[in-house]
Amino acid sequence: MIVQVRKLLYGPDADFWSTQYAVVDRQKTLNKLSGDHVARFLRTYTRGKFLEAGCGVCQYSYDLHTRGITSYGIDYSTKAVRSARKFFPEISKRIVKGDLFNLPYKNDFFDTYYSPGVIEHYTNFNDRQKILAEAYRVLKPNGLFLITVPYANIAQKLFWPLRYILNKYQLKRGAVFYQYRYTKSQLKKELQHAGFEVIHCVGLNPDYYARILQRTLSKTWINKTTFMSALSGHLLGMVAIKKTRREQIYNK
Numbered sequence: 001m002i003v004q005v006r007k008l009l010y011g012p013d014a015d016f017w018s019t020q021y022a023v024v025d026r027q028k029t030l031n032k033l034s035g036d037h038v039a040r041f042l043r044t045y046t047r048g049k050f051l052e053a054g055c056g057v058c059q060y061s062y063d064l065h066t067r068g069i070t071s072y073g074i075d076y077s078t079k080a081v082r083s084a085r086k087f088f089p090e091i092s093k094r095i096v097k098g099d100l101f102n103l104p105y106k107n108d109f110f111d112t113y114y115s116p117g118v119i120e121h122y123t124n125f126n127d128r129q130k131i132l133a134e135a136y137r138v139l140k141p142n143g144l145f146l147i148t149v150p151y152a153n154i155a156q157k158l159f160w161p162l163r164y165i166l167n168k169y170q171l172k173r174g175a176v177f178y179q180y181r182y183t184k185s186q187l188k189k190e191l192q193h194a195g196f197e198v199i200h201c202v203g204l205n206p207d208y209y210a211r212i213l214q215r216t217l218s219k220t221w222i223n224k225t226t227f228m229s230a231l232s233g234h235l236l237g238m239v240a241i242k243k244t245r246r247e248q249i250y251n252k
Helices: 014-021 026-035 037-045 059-065 078-087 089-094 125-138 154-158 160-172 184-193 208-217 227-232 245-251
Strands: 049-053 070-075 095-097 110-116 139-150 196-206 233-242
Touching: 026 059, 037 059, 037 110, 037 139, 037 196, 037 233, 049 059, 049 125, 059 070, 059 089, 070 078, 070 089, 078 089, 078 095, 089 095, 110 125, 125 139, 125 184, 139 184, 184 196, 184 233
Parallel strands: 049 070, 049 110, 070 095, 110 139
Antiparallel strands: 139 233, 196 233
């Protein structure tokens, strides 16, 4: 079962995200990319024609565009798409409003597909698989599927009692946002079910609880190990390859 950080009160809704993107500032958004683990993750693995599916204001697509990548963005929020086109006119013609369940692209069109924190907002397994199936469809054979989702890391588990109390307090004050936090094995199983072969995973962007532990362990040998990635990542980044159905059958 996927770990929840907040009680389910609110489903994925374009109006909610439109409200968030209405107050975004272009320069502040770009400034944050310099220390953003996700940006470095994408720069490392992206190749060829790139789609950011659920792009928001498209800052990652623009960042990759400046590095020679042909970037596309799609989102179902009208305000997000409008803001993205305004902020980044260089790629505005490749930013569209659309449905991740029915992408407006041909089969085998992209070399890299990025899902930036999308599937954790859908409670139904079949809905998540439909999104992943569309990603599979538009990727070229051996194309890369990149995804980041909230991570049920070791720090989160250690501080779970405190987080539970804070969540209940937030809900009483009218909090409506929800998301799941995945473990590595949970996310890997969902991607494999959709036909992808997972080749790498990493923890990204330490959260508040993780930073407490990082400071505590900063002068120890533990801080220099890969254990810190599992300990501290607020996000779980995963890299997978689209294998053809023939390859999947052969490998079995």
